[in-house]
Amino acid sequence: MSEQTAAAEAAKKPKRPIAKSLQMCNDTLAKLYADTNAAKARGEKIGWSTSIFPQEIAESMGLCVVYPENHSAGISARKQSEEFLQHAEGPLEYNNDICAYAKVNLGYMDILEVPGNNMPLPDFVLVANNICxxxxxxxxxxxxVNNVPMFMLDTVFNYDTEVTESRVKFMRAQLDALIKNLSAYTGKKFDEDKFKEVMDISIRNCELWIEANERLAHTPSPLSGFDLFNYMACMVCFRGKKETTAILEQLILEIDEHIKNGTSTYSGEQNYRIYWDGIACWPHLSHNLRTMRKYGMNVVATAYVRAWALDYKSGDLDGMAEAYSTTAGNNMPLETQVQRRSDALIKFKCDGMLYHMNRSCKVMDCMQYEVQRRVEEKTGVPFTSFDGDQSDYRNYSEAQFETRLEAFAEMMKVRKEGMRNG
Amino acid sequence: MADLNTRLKEAQDVAANPKKMMAQYLKAGKKVVGCMAMYTPEPIVHASGMIPMGLWGGQVEQKVVKTYMPAFACPIMQSCLELGLRGSYEGLSAAVIPTLCDVFRCVTQDWNVAIDIPVIPLTYPQHRQLEESIAFLVSELETVKGKLEKICGHAITDDAINASIDLYNQHAAAMRTFAKVANDHLDVITPEVRHAVFKSALFMERGEHLALMNDIIEGLKALPVYKHTGKKVVLTGITAEPDDFLAALSGNGVAVVADDLGQEMRQYRTEMPAGANPLERIARQWQNRTGDPLAHSPTNERGEMLVEMVKENGADGVIVCLMKFCDPEEYDFPLIHGSLKEAGVPTLSLDIDQQPNKYEQAKNRVQAFVEML
Incomplete structure (x- = not known):
């Protein structure tokens, strides 16, 4: 289907009313950007952070922090990335090869203007290298470039399945230093009680996030799996805020309502339950969705379920350090990556696994072929993959996606029939 | 002392035939341990009595590796894995692989399942300013030591490691001296020869290479100073090879007067400091590295460092040898280019690959660069 025909088709259909929980999520995100801009205007120091950084620290100090990964994803999903990609690869001399979230962000950093949410320049950056x-x-x-400090949690790659004691000690020391240095730099007081309160909220929010995601194990799935992509800001941008608790509780209510009524936000028959592996292909979400829908494929599981499974006890900084080291699959060895995927395939009763060979993410890609083979060997669940990109729209071919999915549907059909016939 | 030409020829021969070197050591009854680019704790391997052997890939068509990695993984990692999969590394008792970048993380895992040579992975801390990073790295090094002890079959003593560290420091000093002395003899030390001298160190027992370097340095000092009339450049990047690539320089009368290459001077510019605990000495070397794309520094001083290198060595410009798909290098490029531009240093960026390649385009670009200089 051409882009124009699809757009015309979409225009004919009445738009689904936006769910209350999603409206709450969008409002909270808009408020986060507005608050950050206001704080900057007041002369407060604001930060830019990676997505799986211990936000509990900055949140408890009342600092305003925004997340370039979320910002770039939004720009890409709204198809506004062209200007920033060109700017990064042109005048700024960044290589086409680097992560496209980075390209969009570095381009944005120089232009600082996009329709939608805008971020002011950072006064500090917060980095955890657990994602890459x-x-x-x-x-x-x-x-x-901005001559600002970088506060880092180096989560040191775990090439073995266990996090060594030396790693926990090192990360704990970094957390202690981070608290001290961030407080000294920003002039914001660190309060133990407030910190514990934010930890409590964060733990609760992570539990709710997992709970919402796990509701998709229900058959038929009460949600179109891509719907959950719209709530990722809850985990990335305001994981430590009470607003997130309210959003996710509302979302769970809405999901339960669907389960009770036997309805789903996925329109049509759900023939195949899919695990989507990797980051969303933001610039082409609608094409992904349309093509999948053609075969009745619904995404019921993603790696995002596990990405913020931050399993620590409130007040336990050692546990928190370990949790930030293990939660991202990218910081874990092959064995763990295979196990986590295999467990999810079974839990969510998946018929197939769709791997996004994401041109932006080498850490995911360079182990992916072996992960594919091992997961299939372990579970018998068929897979396919497609070439895409989380933010650079140029690294995607509609024709390839369509052809791959056609063959994928056939594979799953044959397997299902085989299983039915014993 | 063997004559200079013989010794230089020897270095070139070693650089071109690492496999022959491995066979020689194996024949002599030595165990050989692969040490993958860029940094591995070689003194521990050396102290065990085994031979550390650099793994830096090579000009090889990437075929089998395609079942493990997409085409956009960096060529050096791809060719190392390709060679391993093809059996070219048979004879190695183990391979030490650091997780210095995203692709490296994956290589430790892919190698482990695909190649029948045990992997000894290690993670270097990136938050190096914190003193606790030393304790962490020492613990990683202890793990590496333990795994090596199992392979060599005996304990590796602190004294032995300290002695190896001293030897490595002495060798690093010799390499720095060579780089300086070479600049007075750019007729003999062409870009290709300079590269071969550096590369040969990766495949020889360190004491043997030190002896080779001492002869080369003495031999060069005995020659009259040569005045190079062509242009002089500083190279920066992971590697500057193969010779076809370097021929683009020498063919245009360009000499290399200093480098910031992972395979060359980056190996030698930071010594392991004095101390009682040998593993801490190795850890402190990592902590003290500066201007290195693989060792995070809050100030990223690489651009300023290159400007200094240009000044110190009377260079006319900098050639960035950009390893394709190497994101740590790619992120540094705009920063270093900015610093060089600000200082008025002409810069040329050329792609480095490890697939059999023709460097005609590089030749033309270097020619245009020289004319511009």
Missing amino acids: NQVTKWFGNIAK
Whole structure:
């Protein structure tokens, strides 16, 4: 289907009313950007942070922090990335090869204007390299160009399945230093009680996030799996805020209502339950969705479920350090990555696994082929993959996605029939 | 003392035939341990009596590796894995692989399942300013030591490691001296020869290479000073090879007077400091590295460092040898280019690959660069 025909089709359909929980989420995000801009205007120091950084610290100090990954994803999903990609690769001389979230962000940092949410320049950056090493370079450049400090939690890659004691000690020391240095730099007081309160809220929010995601194990799934992508700001941008508790509780109510009524936000038959592996292909979400829908494929599981499974007890900084080291699959060895995916395939009763070979994310890509083979061997669940990008719309081919999904549907059909026939 | 030309020829031969070197050591009854680019704690391997052997890939068509990595992984990691999968590294008792970037993280895992040579991974801390990073790295090094002890079959003593560290420091000093002395003899030390001298160190027992370097340095000092009339450059990047690439320089009368290459001077510009605990000495070397794209520094002083190198060595410009798909290098480029531009230093960026390649385009670009200089 051409882009124009699809757009015309979409225009004919009445728009689904926006769910209350999603409206709450969008409002909270808009408020976060507005508050950050206001804080900057007041002369307060504001920060830019990576997505799985211990936000509990800055949140408890009352600092305003925004998240370039979320910002770049939004720009890309709204198809506004062209200007920033061109600016980063042109005048700023960044290589086409680097992460496209970074390209969009570094381009934005120089232009500072986009329709939608805008971020002011940072006075400090917060970096945890659990998601990749590339963020160390990306945020290092932000810090260097703006001449601002970088506060880092180095989560040191776990090449074995266990987090060693030496790692926990090192990360704990970094957390202690981070608290001290961030407080000294921003002039914001660190309060133990407030910190514990934010930890409590964060733990609760992570539990709710998992709970909402796990509701999709229900058959048929009460949600179109891509819907949950719209709530990611809850985890990325305001994981430590009470507003998130309210949003996720509301979302769970809405999901339960669907389960009770046997309805779903996914329109049409759900023939195949899919695990989406990797970051969303933000610039082409609608094409992904349309193509999947053609075959009745619904995404019921993603790695995002596990990405913020921050399992620590309130007040336990050692546990918190360990949690930030293990929660992102990218910081874990092959064995763990295979196990987590295999467990999810079973839990969510998936018929297939769709791997996003994301041109932006080498840490996900360079182990992916072996992960694919092992997960299939372990579970028998068929898979396919497609070439895409989390933010650079140029690294995607509609034709390839369509062809791959056609064959994928056939594979799943054959397997399902085989299973039915014993 | 063997004559200079013989010794230089020897270095070139070693650089071109690492496999022959491995075979020689194995034949002599030595165990050989692969040490993958860029940094591994070689003195521990050396102290065990085993031979550390650099793994830096090579000009090889990437075929089998495609079942493990997409085409946009950096060529050096791809070719190391390709060679490993093809069996070229058979004979190694283990491979030490650091997790210095995202692709490195994956290589430790892919190698482990795909190649029948045990992996000894280690993670270097990136938050290096914190003193606790030393304790962490020492613990990583202890793990590496333990795994090496199992392979060599005996304990590796502190005294032995300290002695190896001293030897490595002495060798690093010799390499720095060579880099200086070479600049007075750019007729003999062409870009290709300079590269071969540096590269040969990766495949020879350190004491043997130190002896080679002492002969080369003495031999050069005995020659009259040569006045180079062509242009002089500083190279920066991970590697500047193969010779076809370097021929683009020498063919245009360009000499290399200093480098900030991972395979060359970055190996030698930071010594392991004095101390009683040998593993801490190795850890402190990591902490003290500056201007290095793989070792995070809050100030990223690489651009300023290159400007200094240009001044110190009377260079006319900088050639950035950009390893394709190497994101740590790619992120640094705008920063270093900015610093160089500000200082009025002409800069040329050329792509480095490890697939059999023709460097005609590089030749033309270097020619245009020289004319511009």
